[in-house]
Amino acid sequence: MxxxxxxxxxxxxxxxxxxxxxxxxxxxxxxxxxxxxxxGRINLGLEGTLVMGAMSGYATAYLTGSPWLGVLxxxxxxxxxxxxxxxxxxxxxxxxxxxxxxxxxxxxxxxFFLGKPFIQPQAPILPSIDFGWWSDSPSLRAALKxxxxxxxxxxxxxxxxxxxxxxxxxxxxxxxxxxxxAARALGYTVNAVRMRATxxxxxxxxxxxxxxxxxxxxxxxxRLSSGQGITAVALVIFARWNPMLCLWASLLFGGAGALGPAxxxxxxxxxxxxxxxxxxxxxxxILVITSSPRRIISGxxxxxxxxx
Amino acid sequence: xxxNGRIAEIARPPLRLSIDPRLLAAAESVAIPLAALAAALxxxxxxxxxxxxxxxxxxxxxxxxxxxxxFSWQNSLIRAAPLVLTALCTALPAQLGLVVxxxxxxxxxxxxxxxxxxxxxxxxxxxxxxxAMAAAGMAAGGAWIALVGAxxxxxxxxxxxSSLLLVYIAIALLNHLVEGPMRDPAxxxxxxxxxxxxxxxxxxxxxxxxxxxxxxxxxxxxxxxVFLYRTTFGLAxxxxxxxxxxxxMVGLPVGRLILLVCALAGAMAGLAGMVEVAAVQGRxxxxxxxxYGYTGILVSFLARHNPLxxxxxxxxxxxxxxxxxLLQRRLDLPDATVxxxxxxxxxxxxxxxxLYGRLPLFRGRTA
Numbered sequence: 001m002x003x004x005x006x007x008x009x010x011x012x013x014x015x016x017x018x019x020x021x022x023x024x025x026x027x028x029x030x031x032x033x034x035x036x037x038x039x040g041r042i043n044l045g046l047e048g049t050l051v052m053g054a055m056s057g058y059a060t061a062y063l064t065g066s067p068w069l070g071v072l073x074x075x076x077x078x079x080x081x082x083x084x085x086x087x088x089x090x091x092x093x094x095x096x097x098x099x100x101x102x103x104x105x106x107x108x109x110x111x112f113f114l115g116k117p118f119i120q121p122q123a124p125i126l127p128s129i130d131f132g133w134w135s136d137s138p139s140l141r142a143a144l145k146x147x148x149x150x151x152x153x154x155x156x157x158x159x160x161x162x163x164x165x166x167x168x169x170x171x172x173x174x175x176x177x178x179x180x181x182a183a184r185a186l187g188y189t190v191n192a193v194r195m196r197a198t199x200x201x202x203x204x205x206x207x208x209x210x211x212x213x214x215x216x217x218x219x220x221x222x223r224l225s226s227g228q229g230i231t232a233v234a235l236v237i238f239a240r241w242n243p244m245l246c247l248w249a250s251l252l253f254g255g256a257g258a259l260g261p262a263x264x265x266x267x268x269x270x271x272x273x274x275x276x277x278x279x280x281x282x283x284x285x286i287l288v289i290t291s292s293p294r295r296i297i298s299g300x301x302x303x304x305x306x307x308x
Numbered sequence: 309x310x311x312n313g314r315i316a317e318i319a320r321p322p323l324r325l326s327i328d329p330r331l332l333a334a335a336e337s338v339a340i341p342l343a344a345l346a347a348a349l350x351x352x353x354x355x356x357x358x359x360x361x362x363x364x365x366x367x368x369x370x371x372x373x374x375x376x377x378x379f380s381w382q383n384s385l386i387r388a389a390p391l392v393l394t395a396l397c398t399a400l401p402a403q404l405g406l407v408v409x410x411x412x413x414x415x416x417x418x419x420x421x422x423x424x425x426x427x428x429x430x431x432x433x434x435x436x437x438x439x440a441m442a443a444a445g446m447a448a449g450g451a452w453i454a455l456v457g458a459x460x461x462x463x464x465x466x467x468x469x470s471s472l473l474l475v476y477i478a479i480a481l482l483n484h485l486v487e488g489p490m491r492d493p494a495x496x497x498x499x500x501x502x503x504x505x506x507x508x509x510x511x512x513x514x515x516x517x518x519x520x521x522x523x524x525x526x527x528x529x530x531x532x533x534v535f536l537y538r539t540t541f542g543l544a545x546x547x548x549x550x551x552x553x554x555x556x557m558v559g560l561p562v563g564r565l566i567l568l569v570c571a572l573a574g575a576m577a578g579l580a581g582m583v584e585v586a587a588v589q590g591r592x593x594x595x596x597x598x599x600y601g602y603t604g605i606l607v608s609f610l611a612r613h614n615p616l617x618x619x620x621x622x623x624x625x626x627x628x629x630x631x632x633x634l635l636q637r638r639l640d641l642p643d644a645t646v647x648x649x650x651x652x653x654x655x656x657x658x659x660x661x662x663l664y665g666r667l668p669l670f671r672g673r674t675a
Contacts, residue, residue, distance in 0.1 A: 044468065088655065091662035097407050097468055098609065099658050105602055106651025112644030227476040234469045273487065277480030280473045284465075293464035 017143025018258020048107020053209025078206020412601025418578025449578015
């Protein structure tokens with residue numbers, strides 16, 4: 001098993017390639033959640049949105065033959081879930097965290113319900129770009145096969161950072177997130193801004209889900225997402241609501257998630273399940289290290305319930 | 309808005325008899341969830357009608373599968389037993405203002421610990437083994453959620469996220485143990501731990517097919533109620549939930565309260581895991597994590613985190629779960645139908661929060 005030319009070097013290479021592959025859903029969900037949280041609301045329902053996105057994207061790609069149409073539909077379904085979240089949270093005295101939990105359970109249940117007929121068939125998957133053509137090593141080539149959706153996400157992170165800081169949209173969004181009172185005083189409708197932010201966040205969450213079913217692992221089944229959505233929500237806190245930090249954090253988490261499969265590929269199977277839990281353990285450790293009981297986390301939107 | 313109403317009523321001669329406002333509030337907190345439940349069933353009916361299934365026959369089958377016969381009642385009660393316990397795992401921390409949703413994880417580690425306690429005790433009197441299993445399950449579950457409370461209090465880590473992350477970690481631990489160190493070599497298709505032994509199983513309540521786990525749940529719910537509403541400690545916990553700053557100002561030990569209440573909450577879910585192992589499965593395997601922890605969150609919210617209200621709500625949702633098989637067989641609906649209905653109920657219940665204090669029917673003049 002370690003006889004292949006690369007041997008143990010396969011582990012870091014596979015982790016590197018895996019980091020790119022595994023990080024994509026984390027990246028999209030965390031960027032989406034970043035937008036939503038900047039508006040002062042937290043959407044824990046993105047876990048459900050992710051699974052709904054995976055299912056609807058896969059079903060669309062299978063029925064139409066176009067994986068990109070699947071990505072679009074997944075995003076639209078995600079936006080619809082975001083709209084539902086924002087609408088219910090807009091009612092008086094409704095807790096956004098609780099609504100997120102409800103939508104998480106509802107989204108997962110609905111995806112399993114509607115996705116039953118799509119477990120067997122094989123849908124066309126998203127194309128990837130081969131950056132490893134120059135190498136002879138098959139594992140290096142496999143690692144450098146980068147999906148185009150990942151590149152979209154990488155471009156989106158700095159664009160979002162720029163938009164937060166340099167556009168009217170970004171300014172209004174951050175103002176609503178920091179002080180709803182101030183935004184109201186200036187004549188902005190807080191609920192409408194949050195509605196748009198949650199829908200956009202849901203769109204990106206749905207797109208992240210479609211990556212799971214349309215590229216890696218690349219099929220639809222009921223064990224597809226287990227906690228990537230909630231991990232990504234935690235990741236936003238760690239990334240201090242900064243889209244660029246979301247990108248680096250996603251890569252870190254992707255690498256942690258790729259550790260189990262990478263070790264398995266060189267024949268280390270003991271503790272496979274424990275290595276698969278690595279992203280959750282890492283998330284928890286990072287939350288423990290970066291949180292503080294005394295001071296408010298720097299960069300946090302003032303209206304966010306989760307930091308109070 | 310309320311004030312306007314009051315002024316208007318003062319201006320107009322009082323026509324209604326004045327009713328005790330506490331009674332009104334109680335009636336409100338029963339009527340609004342019931343209305344939300346009815347609305348959810350209506351939405352669910354429209355949903356399955358879109359799937360070309362007759363909603364009325366689905367409602368009929370659900371009633372039949374849940375409460376239509378003594379057989380289905382027993383099935384519902386068996387499912388209600390772990391739900392009462394996992395719901396308490398959300399309801400107790402909710403008194404402190406914490407949203408803990410990690411009951412599934414505490415259930416899993418509780419079940420694992422129960423098996424781990426039973427295996428070396430083969431040959432000991434069954435009652436001793438059962439007590440050891442219950443103690444181990446409660447200790448493991450309690451530690452699991454106490455960790456959530458400790459992270460919240462000492463490090464400011466959000467308890468909702470950490471408790472959910474711990475669910476995934478607990479399930480990974482379960483899979484690791486039953487496929488590795490704790491695996492029974494004879495379990496080929498479905499990796500499992502060795503059995504705890506038939507003699508050590510918790511029996512049935514005499515005259516029924518319902519195991520004693522239901523009684524555990526009932527006792528736990530009553531104890532939780534007494535603890536919260538009839539002891540100083542419970543009052544202190546509810547003060548923390550009302551306002552942490554006030555609690556600190558009057559000198560309450562906020563940290564100790566959080567740790568203790570979270571440990572109790574986790575112990576409840578851990579006991580649910582022990583019950584699933586010792587009364588249903590007989591061993592630990594992936595079937596431990598079938599979602600009782602998640603449904604428990606819904607039970608707690610639907611019961612407005614009131615330990616006594618949890619019991620009927622758990623029986624209701626146990627019934628919905630029990631009817632899932634019948635819906636699957638007779639109407640050819642997927643097994644996730646129950647999950648969809650639960651999700652709709654959850655959303656409806658949360659949306660109904662907006663109605664409190666706004667319905668004129670429940671607005672006594674002194675309210």
